[in-house]
Amino acid sequence: MDVTTLAEVSGNIGTVGYGLAAVGPGIGLGILIGKTIEGIARQPEVAGQLRTTMFIGVAFVEVLALLGLVAGFIVPA
Numbered sequence: 174m175d176v177t178t179l180a181e182v183s184g185n186i187g188t189v190g191y192g193l194a195a196v197g198p199g200i201g202l203g204i205l206i207g208k209t210i211e212g213i214a215r216q217p218e219v220a221g222q223l224r225t226t227m228f229i230g231v232a233f234v235e236v237l238a239l240l241g242l243v244a245g246f247i248v249p250a
Contacts, residue, residue, distance in 0.1 A: 194241025201234045 209227040213220045 191245045195238055198234045198238040205230050
């Protein structure tokens with residue numbers, strides 16, 4: 174193997190790493206939004222409060238996805 178092949182392999186590993194890092198927040202968003210809809214269906218009178226709390230949770234989950242992306246650029250391969 175030459176040096177060029179090693180550089181290409183490490184680049185592909187970084188891409189796969191970010192793909193795996195995006196799976197967690199994707200699952201988290203699905204659970205978060207699904208449970209909020211379920212709560213609104215059970216108690217429509219608290220829909221505003223649940224929606225507000227959901228958006229705060231969505232922001233935190235999205236930060237995790239962005240950290241996974243940034244870590245791929247910061248950590249050398």
